[in-house]
Amino acid sequence: MGAAPVVYLFLRGRFMAVNLSPIAENIELLSREKNIDPQTIIDAITEAVLRAYQKQYRHLGEDVDVRYNPDTGQIEIFAQMTVVEEVTDPAKEISLEEANELAEGAEVGDILEIQRPFEGMGRIAAQTAKQVITQKVREAERNLVYDEYIQHVGELVHGFIKRFEKRGDVVIDLGSVEGLLPRSEQSKAEKFSLNERVRAVIIKVSRDVKETYGQQIILSRTCPELLMRLFEMEVPEIYDGTVQVKGAVREPGDRAKLAVTSTDRDVDPVGACVGMKGSRVQAVIRELHGEKIDIIEWSENPAIFAAQALSPAKVNKVQILDPASRRIEVIVEDDQQSLAIGKQGQNVRLAARLVGWNIDIRSESDVKRQVASQIEQLIQSGAIPIPAAGAQLGADTIAR
Template sequence: MNTEFIQALGELVKEKGIDRDVLLETIEQALTSAYKKNFGSAQNVRVDMNKETGDIKVYSQRTVVDESDLYDTFLEIELDEARKVNPNYEIGDVLEFEVTPKDFGRIAAQTAKQIVVQKIRESEREMTYNEFVEKQDELVTGEISRVTVRDGKKIVYVQIGKGEGILLHSEQIPGEEYKIGKTMKFYVVEVNKTNKNPQIIISRAHFGLVKRLFEMEVPEIQDGIVQIKSMSREAGSRTKMAVRSVDSKIDPIGACVGTQGSRVRNIVNELGDEKIDIVKYSDDMAEFIEASLSPSKVTKVFVNNKDKSAVVIVPDFQLSLAIGKEGQNARLAARLTNWKIDIKPESDFSEEDERLLLEKLEIDNLAAENAADDIEEDLLEGEFSDEEIDFEADDSLNNDFVEDESDEEMYIEDLTDEKAETENI
């Protein structure tokens, strides 16, 4: 190796952002291993590479010992012999003798090339990981590069800049087509480091995709005037979103829908005609639950604060609409509000039923208020922290958005080495 190699190394260091000293140290370590492999592993050696000229020298290292303690001549040298080299040597000192082989330059060049290539790949993987970690929970645009099938489930790979996203079967919109070359928007669920390229898990089914699309499309959301309070989604079919405005002059639903539905239409087109219900959020749970069952009309809502449940009375002709096809409307409303919702038709709810229910709710709601007062009192007395109080609520909120998981997670780490048959789409 020579100065041209060092100069080329310097350019790579600048271009790839690799630490020069670390790279040179790694090369020296690799050259030490290469020497031992080709010229003898019994001795201790040190490889020195001149950082200016690229010249490489190999030194055998031997420890100075007393004649009576000499055991291995490859690793040790007698004190008398050492002092023939330098009279100042003492027992325990280390002598170095140059043992650079004549043809070591060729081996050194090959080894250095391998290390440089390895470090470049590691650097690029690190840069890609750092880039996409910043994009976690955000939207990205990518082009579908390949589609494979594993255990009967389609897995889609998406080129996103220098990274490759993995769209698992569970993160796909049911019925959506993923053709090679097609450009789409995706939500970055998580980014994991691996021994190879970073694993970028993306989604088309996550509720976060819809949330980010609205944030892009609606300036009032970007500015913080309109807030998205909660969402529930069954990808490819329907999404419910609760919004509120911090400015009484701004209608939050109207802002999200846009003039003649232009804003929400753009999002629906991106999602493949998925229906989107936008409702007004309210701190009054009865009002919020009523709104969550839109487009159904509601007669009465009875809330039980103790167990976060509600009985909702609807006109008989609105019952099927309130429940929805296969229970979807009621299911999404329950997830949106994070409350249990029991829907009853007016014909099945008599005045006596209402009286009994109100009596029960009065007792339960009073118990809930007393429990809340006890918690507040304990907090004031320092009995436990805010984190302990919030834990259960936070956990239930997270569960509100949990999608069904599949066995894919058990082999997710193998996906970058996917050998499954590529599907022609």
């Protein structure tokens, strides 16, 4: 065997050579390679050796302690024996006479540590130790990733498509780590290619990877936060706080709505987000593969906000029906009703989610018919008296 490796440490103003044992060398290399605290690796090794020793020498029934000696770079195993007058458990006790032969001055009740050979472990025990060390190192790596990325949940990250999984999920290379873009977090309008550059939002960071197919960082391209983060990149006024995003809703791949307001009366929040000739909003639309985006000025008045949230439809009147149940009635011209409702109710559905109120849409003709019907019922019930000569004319007029 060759000589032990030498590490040069810069101490007291000069480099000093330090010989490392194979164990110390592995700790040093693993620490640098995985960016893990050396003490974490030492703890993993000592725990692994303890398990392996107990597995091989279980029949001895000893109380064993395993320690790493930083001076020698070796793993040391000690059986802990209690000094007694009369031994009843040879695996854990040692007589006072025998104890004094090993350590002069020992007294009853003292704990005597007797070193056991480290090299005595067999192949199975060594394999157990290796498995424990591997497991502990992986746990340490996962903890490092978790601690680094948990604070970035909700933020935008960039990466490249690394591979496709059978279930439709996509693994994205984020640089030092990988992220998982599940099929459920992908827009139906998107199709990716290998090595394609992708932007996504971190929605979850997990320590336990059993439920996330081995990946700790879960990404999304369907969440409203992606829309908000993209506008932050494109609109300097959002980045510096002049324009604030108050809410965003999406039906990924089809349509989205963004509510914005301005802290400066001289800055139009909608115009700032649209940009010169639509340049800013078009950049976001391209990133979302053609998803239509309505940019709406936010209002603390729910009636005004609801009217604006139904864009591109034009609203005639808004009435708050029940504040407790958060119900609003919106009246539009007949030719605006289908636009306000949207395809399969998409526009009103998104508007309701953005405003946070239930929105009922009615056309002007529906309202007129309802008013006429109510008047007719009142006349027929006698609640509204009319001259006999004009009764028939009045009834015909109402009918018309």
